[in-house]
Amino acid sequence: MKQMIIHGGKPLQGDVWIGGAKNSTVALIPASILSRTPVTLEGVPRIADVDNLMDLLSEMSVASDFQNTTLRINPEHIKMSPLPSGKIKSLRASYYFMGALLGRFGKAVVGFPGGDDIGPRPIDQHIKGFEALGACVKNENDQIKITSPADGLHGAKIHLAMPSVGATMNIIMASVTAKGQTIIDNAAKEPEIIDLATFLNNMGAVIRGAGTDSIRIEGVERLEAKTPHTIIPDRIEAGTYISLAGCIGNGICIHNIIEEHLDSYLAKVEEMGVVIDATEDSLYVYPAGDLKMTQIRTSSYPGFATDLQQPVTPLLLSAKSGEGVIIDQIYPKRIGHIEQLRKMGADIKVEDNIILVHPTAKLHGTTVSAGEIRAGACLMIAGLMADGKTVINNAGNILRGYDRVQEKLRLLGANVKIQDVPEK
Ligand SMILES: CC(=O)N[C@H]1[C@@H](OP(=O)(O)OP(=O)(O)OC[C@H]2O[C@@H](n3ccc(=O)[nH]c3=O)[C@H](O)[C@@H]2O)O[C@H](CO)[C@@H](O)[C@@H]1O
Numbered sequence: 001m002k003q004m005i006i007h008g009g010k011p012l013q014g015d016v017w018i019g020g021a022k023n024s025t026v027a028l029i030p031a032s033i034l035s036r037t038p039v040t041l042e043g044v045p046r047i048a049d050v051d052n053l054m055d056l057l058s059e060m061s062v063a064s065d066f067q068n069t070t071l072r073i074n075p076e077h078i079k080m081s082p083l084p085s086g087k088i089k090s091l092r093a094s095y096y097f098m099g100a101l102l103g104r105f106g107k108a109v110v111g112f113p114g115g116d117d118i119g120p121r122p123i124d125q126h127i128k129g130f131e132a133l134g135a136c137v138k139n140e141n142d143q144i145k146i147t148s149p150a151d152g153l154h155g156a157k158i159h160l161a162m163p164s165v166g167a168t169m170n171i172i173m174a175s176v177t178a179k180g181q182t183i184i185d186n187a188a189k190e191p192e193i194i195d196l197a198t199f200l201n202n203m204g205a206v207i208r209g210a211g212t213d214s215i216r217i218e219g220v221e222r223l224e225a226k227t228p229h230t231i232i233p234d235r236i237e238a239g240t241y242i243s244l245a246g247c248i249g250n251g252i253c254i255h256n257i258i259e260e261h262l263d264s265y266l267a268k269v270e271e272m273g274v275v276i277d278a279t280e281d282s283l284y285v286y287p288a289g290d291l292k293m294t295q296i297r298t299s300s301y302p303g304f305a306t307d308l309q310q311p312v313t314p315l316l317l318s319a320k321s322g323e324g325v326i327i328d329q330i331y332p333k334r335i336g337h338i339e340q341l342r343k344m345g346a347d348i349k350v351e352d353n354i355i356l357v358h359p360t361a362k363l364h365g366t367t368v369s370a371g372e373i374r375a376g377a378c379l380m381i382a383g384l385m386a387d388g389k390t391v392i393n394n395a396g397n398i399l400r401g402y403d404r405v406q407e408k409l410r411l412l413g414a415n416v417k418i419q420d421v422p423e424k
Pocket residue numbers: 023026092093120121122123124125126162163164165166167188306307329330331
């Protein structure tokens with residue numbers, strides 16, 4: 001097990017560079033098998049999800065090589081193989097192999113995906129989409145078996161019951177090579193969807209409307225990567241460092257961001273009193289000052305991201321007065337961090353899935369557990385604010401999505417160490 005050890009209470013300052021977006025990367029790696037030629041991805045974050053996806057590629061005889069921030073994937077000798085279990089369970093995004101294998105081979109056998117424990121995460125909309133394209137989908141022994149009809153997948157009009165990121169991406173991957181036109185209505189609008197569409201369009205796909213709620217795809221025969229693709233910056237990682245800077249920063253400059261992707265987040269933290277200067281692709285967060293309490297309700301993009309409700313919580317704890325309210329409409333059960341924060345002395349509770357936050361003048365270090373990635377990010381910030389030593393167990397969950405986090409925190413002056421300890 002990985003453990004993160006923090007000696008907190010020390011103001012942090014300096015510069016931090018944001019990596020490529022986890023949620024783009026984990027879609028683009030599976031999407032790479034749609035190409036008949038080698039793919040180069042630039043700006044790839046050093047995160048555990050990437051290592052696990054590379055292992056899954058190798059199970060299909062797809063070679064990959066990751067140097068610095070460049071990931072080269074060669075799908076020229078790909079062998080269609082089932083991906084029943086193992087690494088599939090280590091991350092959510094392994095479900096993108098359903099759409100990608102379907103688009104490339106017209107069939108897929110993929111184990112039920114894993115990922116963060118943040119409440120129920122059904123995939124009915126993904127399956128509805130595959131079926132609309134003509135595929136037969138069976139769920140047998142925790143495996144999804146998908147087969148196209150003899151004459152291949154055909155375009156269809158699909159209305160999603162909710163703007164699901166995963167379903168939108170999976171349907172795009174399955175339909176890029178289907179015959180005719182596919183229309184996805186009520187599609188998710190997240191920037192990572194535009195990134196996927198740009199990547200596939202540069203390989204010859206015809207996808208229009210990504211970033212709006214209606215995406216149109218004209219099927220093409222084959223895709224060939226010709227130019228390297230640079231992954232967009234991770235808006236969730238950026239938001240996490242903004243929260244950290246607002247809580248315990250003594251002037252922190254956050255580089256490699258797309259400000260527009262953070263609009264609703266920045267509006268909220270600025271309303272709380274965090275002072276930020278934005279330049280072209282960086283933000284300077286002024287030393288932490290007095291903060292006002294706020295209310296947050298998460299929603300789909302461009303609303304306040306569910307993935308930022310936990311990282312922003314320490315900022316609410318830092319407010320001077322009042323009662324804060326956090327309602328996660330996307331994952332109402334994403335509340336595992338609350339009990340852990342309470343162990344650190346936070347005045348915070350949950351009533352009917354509504355998180356109620358009260359100002360907490362001081363947090364104290366103790367042993368806590370990162371139940372999932374963003375709970376881990378929240379506890380990491382709390383640990384940096386707290387007096388004394390914080391030990392975060394299950395810190396591997398943080399490494400699922402935070403690029404070179406120990407290095408970045410140390411550059412800001414943090415006393416932090418990640419170590420391996422035997423499982424008890
Ligand atoms: C790898 C990745 O990109 N993960 C992100 C992606 O997850 P993921 O793609 O799994 O999340 P979705 O956008 O699909 O989920 C949104 C909501 O729709 C529901 N739903 C979704 C699909 C479905 O078939 N049926 C259904 O009911 C979910 O339970 C949830 O309440 O978007 C989430 C919401 O922004 C983020 O928290 C995750 O970080």
